[in-house]
Amino acid sequence: MRTDSIDHELIEAAAHVARTRCQGDNHTMAAAARARDGRIVTAVNAYHFTGGPCAELVLIGAAASQGAYELDTIVAVGDRDRGVVPPCGRCRQVLLDYFPTLKVIVGRPDHLRAVPITALLPESYIWAHHQLDTD
Numbered sequence: 001m002r003t004d005s006i007d008h009e010l011i012e013a014a015a016h017v018a019r020t021r022c023q024g025d026n027h028t029m030a031a032a033a034r035a036r037d038g039r040i041v042t043a044v045n046a047y048h049f050t051g052g053p054c055a056e057l058v059l060i061g062a063a064a065s066q067g068a069y070e071l072d073t074i075v076a077v078g079d080r081d082r083g084v085v086p087p088c089g090r091c092r093q094v095l096l097d098y099f100p101t102l103k104v105i106v107g108r109p110d111h112l113r114a115v116p117i118t119a120l121l122p123e124s125y126i127w128a129h130h131q132l133d134t135d
Contacts, residue, residue, distance in 0.1 A: 031055035
């Protein structure tokens with residue numbers, strides 16, 4: 001996808017949360033997602049040495065708590081101006097399972113693009129296959 005088709009408002013929402021809420025070692029990543037109804041939901045990770053959840057996973061719960069069960073696009077941004085960070089493997093699988101048609105913003109600042117979650121986890125088992133639109 002071309003950079004101009006990227007949801008820049010979504011990236012800025014995540015970057016704002018990363019700048020203002022990610023303080024110290026417990027919260028180092030922020031995520032933002034656009035719900036199908038246009039709302040933006042944000043969250044931060046909960047780092048813990050036992051393997052606390054990433055910002056993308058916290059965002060799934062935050063979205064559900066706000067009644068946003070369908071997400072179109074998601075992005076994660078690191079603290080300390082690290083910019084857009086792609087989801088880890090665990091997050092890729094969970095995002096695919098929850099939202100098989102989700103778009104994920106990835107790439108360097110000069111080459112951001114929105115890709116289908118399926119492109120980030122090719123040839124995978126789709127647990128939520130019943131949720132795919134078969135039209």
